[in-house]
Amino acid sequence: MKNALLLVDVQNDFTPGGALGVPGGDEIVPIIDDYIDLAQAARMIIIASRDWHPPETKHFRQWGGTWPPHCVQGTRGAEFRPDLRLPKDAWVVSKGMDPNEDAYSVFQATAPDGAPFKDLLQRLWVGRLFIGGLATDYCVLNSVIDAAAIGVQTTVLADAVRGINLAPGDIERAIAQMVAAGASLTVLNRFSHCLHTP
Ligand code: VGL
Numbered sequence: 001m002k003n004a005l006l007l008v009d010v011q012n013d014f015t016p017g018g019a020l021g022v023p024g025g026d027e028i029v030p031i032i033d034d035y036i037d038l039a040q041a042a043r044m045i046i047i048a049s050r051d052w053h054p055p056e057t058k059h060f061r062q063w064g065g066t067w068p069p070h071c072v073q074g075t076r077g078a079e080f081r082p083d084l085r086l087p088k089d090a091w092v093v094s095k096g097m098d099p100n101e102d103a104y105s106v107f108q109a110t111a112p113d114g115a116p117f118k119d120l121l122q123r124l125w126v127g128r129l130f131i132g133g134l135a136t137d138y139c140v141l142n143s144v145i146d147a148a149a150i151g152v153q154t155t156v157l158a159d160a161v162r163g164i165n166l167a168p169g170d171i172e173r174a175i176a177q178m179v180a181a182g183a184s185l186t187v188l189n190r191f192s193h194c195l196h197t198p
């Protein structure tokens with residue numbers, strides 16, 4: 001089974017100045033770029049998810065949801081951060097297109113050919129995900145929980161995630177929940193070593 005680097009929602013709207021700017025979300029982009037370099041050197045599969053909403057969805061406050069409008073399909077806010085050095089052969093998966101679901105997990109995302117994320121992982125023989133991006137307490141958390149449920153191992157890139165903390169303590173609780181679900185944690189200077197250990 002193969003290792004994959006999963007970069008969650010590193011989009012303009014989720015970084016400061018964006019419609020739903022996650023505090024410190026911009027700081028992780030250069031760190032993620034360093035992970036990308038190491039992942040490419042290790043010939044890992046690289047997958048980037050994006051939140052990709054229609055203009056009207058129950059995910060947004062105006063239609064009964066929690067959030068201000070963000071990552072609307074085709075807008076600048078929905079684009080990946082310009083400083084994210086995503087390789088040309090990275091897989092891009094999209095989520096949040098259904099106006100009736102929040103889609104906090106990448107397991108609700110689909111590949112460009114419409115294949116569910118889980119099928120993409122199976123097709124690419126991915127058995128372990130190294131996950132960084134935004135936001136710790138939503139998409140990262142729910143993705144790790146869903147991965148654990150189907151036996152995909154997860155390692156959270158602790159220096160390359162940031163959270164929203166809508167309620168104080170959300171980020172800490174999210175980390176604790178992910179660890180309880182079986183996730184391990186790593187940081188950049190231990191990443192290469194970590195690729196070869198369970
Ligand atoms: C997310 C908040 C609102 C996420 C999406 O992908 O983490 N968080 N919408």
